[in-house]
Amino acid sequence: DVKVTQSSRYLVKRTGEKVFLECVQDMDHENMFWYRQDPGLGLRLIYFSYDVKMKEKGDIPEGYSVSREKKERFSLILESASTNQTSMYLCASSSDRAYEQYFGPGTRLTVT
């Protein structure tokens, strides 16, 4: 079974803090994704990567950055957390160029 793990299920941070969300997949997938999920808005793509050290902006990249130093790991960074970044963050991976995605359990981030 494909497994995508995320470093935390719940996280509480203060405004202005630098926040790291980690994602690891164990199926040697080329592609990895970060989404945020908000009620009524569905999933919105923040960043994705289809190779090590490669990254592409998604639909809502502002206020975020990413890092992919190894194929299995994709990190989402909030440089200076703000309250409007309170959300559920979902990581996903895929092979075959983003056809079928496998999701982690999510990190619920609260910024106070």
Add this chain to the structure above:
Amino acid sequence: AQSVTQLDSQVPVFEEAPVELRCNYSSSVSVYLFWYVQYPNQGLQLLLKYLSGSTLVESINGFEAEFNKSQTSFHLRKPSVHISDTAEYFCAVTGSGGYQKVTFGTGTKLQVIP
């Protein structure tokens, strides 16, 4: 550009009754279509997908969806729902020609009433 519309944000249905969750898409290219399910406090799981071939696709737990190109729809159906089907369902689309990002709908919460 592509988009997905799930008009129903919530669908209540009695146990053992049939259900249809609607999904319409728009795209300027040929598409691949997906339904994902999210159970409470979990990530999304693939329920079924249409890539090519038969326009009717089925999941292992009794759901089916039909790709209708003329109506640009990919509605999800089940003839008899169970309590365990209570979850949020997301329709998603991606272009079939080379790498393109996946666009998700806003989700439909299926509430099965005992």
